[in-house]
Amino acid sequence: MGRLLAVSAVAAALAATVSLPEARADAFSNCVAGKWGAAKRIGVTRANFDAATRNLRPDPTTLKLVNNQSEFVKPIWEYLDSAVSEKRVSTGRQKYREYQSVLQSVGARYKVDPEVILAIWGMETSYGSFMGEHNAVRAAATLACASKRRQDFWTQQMVAAIKIAQDGHVPLDKMESSWGAAMGHTQFIPTSWQAYAADFDGDGKRDIWRSIPDAFASTANYLAKHGWNYQETWGYEVVVPRNFDHALADGRKKRTLAEWSRYGINRVGGQNWPRPSDQAYLYYPAGANGPAFLMLHNFDVIKRYNNADAYALGVGHLADRIVGGGDFSQNWPRDERPLSRVQVQEMQSLLTRRGFSTGGVDGQVGPMTREAIRAYQKSSGTVPDGFASTKLLNELQRR
Numbered sequence: 001m002g003r004l005l006a007v008s009a010v011a012a013a014l015a016a017t018v019s020l021p022e023a024r025a026d027a028f029s030n031c032v033a034g035k036w037g038a039a040k041r042i043g044v045t046r047a048n049f050d051a052a053t054r055n056l057r058p059d060p061t062t063l064k065l066v067n068n069q070s071e072f073v074k075p076i077w078e079y080l081d082s083a084v085s086e087k088r089v090s091t092g093r094q095k096y097r098e099y100q101s102v103l104q105s106v107g108a109r110y111k112v113d114p115e116v117i118l119a120i121w122g123m124e125t126s127y128g129s130f131m132g133e134h135n136a137v138r139a140a141a142t143l144a145c146a147s148k149r150r151q152d153f154w155t156q157q158m159v160a161a162i163k164i165a166q167d168g169h170v171p172l173d174k175m176e177s178s179w180g181a182a183m184g185h186t187q188f189i190p191t192s193w194q195a196y197a198a199d200f201d202g203d204g205k206r207d208i209w210r211s212i213p214d215a216f217a218s219t220a221n222y223l224a225k226h227g228w229n230y231q232e233t234w235g236y237e238v239v240v241p242r243n244f245d246h247a248l249a250d251g252r253k254k255r256t257l258a259e260w261s262r263y264g265i266n267r268v269g270g271q272n273w274p275r276p277s278d279q280a281y282l283y284y285p286a287g288a289n290g291p292a293f294l295m296l297h298n299f300d301v302i303k304r305y306n307n308a309d310a311y312a313l314g315v316g317h318l319a320d321r322i323v324g325g326g327d328f329s330q331n332w333p334r335d336e337r338p339l340s341r342v343q344v345q346e347m348q349s350l351l352t353r354r355g356f357s358t359g360g361v362d363g364q365v366g367p368m369t370r371e372a373i374r375a376y377q378k379s380s381g382t383v384p385d386g387f388a389s390t391k392l393l394n395e396l397q398r399r
C-alpha cells in the first residue's frame with residue numbers, strides 16, 4: 001500500500017511481465033472498455049464508467065516505473081537514514097503540535113497511538129506533502145491493461161476507484177495517487193479504501209485526499225482492524241550478551257520479555273520492561289553486527305500496512321522519535337555492502353545446491369532464505385544470524 005511496497009513488491013511482481021510495445025492505443029482502449037463487467041458488478045453505472053474511461057490513455061510513468069525495477073536494494077541503514085531523517089522527525093513534532101487535538105480524538109476513538117498514525121503519515125507522504133502525481137483510475141487501468149500479471153487485482157483497483165468517485169467521496173480528477181494507485185495522505189489502494197477508509201469530520205465523505213481527520217482516522221482504523229495493541233509500543237532495541245546463541249534471533253519464535261531477560265537480554269538503556277509478560281521475537285535487521293530488537297505484536301501490525309521490516313522499523317522508530325525518543329544506540333554495519341538481486345539469486349542457488357533450500361531463487365531475502373542461511377551458518381560453524389552479507393556469498397563461492 002505504501003510507497004515502499006509500490007516500488008518493491010509490486011514492481012517485483014510485475015517487472016518482467018509488462019509489454020510496453022504491445023500497449024498500443026487501440027488495444028489499451030479495448031482492454032479498458034472490457035472492464036465494464038467488473039465495474040457493473042460493484043455497482044458502477046454505465047454513464048460513470050464511460051465518463052471515467054473515455055479517452056483514457058496509459059500512464060507512461062507507471063509503465064516506466066514498473067519496467068525499471070532497481071537492481072540494487074538499499075541496505076536498511078540507508079533506508080532508515082532517509083525514512084527517519086532529522087527533518088522528518090522535526091516536522092513530525094511540529095505536526096503533532098498542529099494536529100494534537102484531532103490526533104488525540106482519533107487515537108482515543110480507535111485505540112491506536114497518535115504518534116504511530118503520525119509516523120505512517122510521515123512515511124507514506126511526508127505528512128501530505130507528496131501524495132503522488134498520478135490518478136488512481138488511470139494508474140490502475142494502466143496496470144490492469146498493460147501488465148500480464150495480477151490483471152484481476154488491478155482491474156479490481158480500477159473499478160473500485162471509479163466507484164469511490166461515483167459515491168461522491170472525491171471527484172475523479174482529484175483522485176491523486178502514486179503510480180501504483182496508492183491514494184491520498186494514507187496511500188490506500190482503492191480496495192483498502194473500501195475496507196478501511198473512515199469519515200472522521202462527519203461530512204459523509206471518506207476523503208483521504210483533502211481531510212486530515214479522515215486520513216488519520218483511516219490509518220487508525222486500518223491498524224485497529226489488524227489488531228493494534230493500544231499503548232503497548234512496537235518493540236525495543238536491546239543488547240544481547242557476549243557468547244549469546246545468535247540462533248535464537250530467528251525473527252520468529254516468541255518468548256515473554258521476562259524469558260528473554262533470562263537469556264541475558266536487556267533494553268539498551270537498562271530500563272525495566274513495562275509489561276514483562278508481553279510476547280516478543282528477537283530480530284537482527286542487519287545481522288549480529290548491527291542493532292538487535294525484541295519485536296512485539298504491533299510490529300507485525302505495522303507490517304500489514306506495508307509488508308517490509310525496514311518500513312515497519314521506520315514507522316516504529318519515527319513514532320518514538322516524534323515523542324522524544326533518541327536514535328538507536330547500536331551502530332549499523334555501514335561498511336557492509338548490500339547484495340544486488342543477482343547476487344542474492346546466486347547465493348540462493350549456492351545454498352540450495354548445498355541442501356539448504358531457500359524456497360526458490362527470486363533474488364529477495366525472505367524468511368526461507370534467512371532460515372537457509374542460518375542452517376548453513378550453523379553447519380559451517382559461523383555465527384548463525386541469517387544475514388545475507390557479501391562475506392557469506394564469497395564464502396559460498398569459494399566452497
Ligand code: CA
Nearest residue numbers: 199201203205
Ligand atoms: Ca469526511
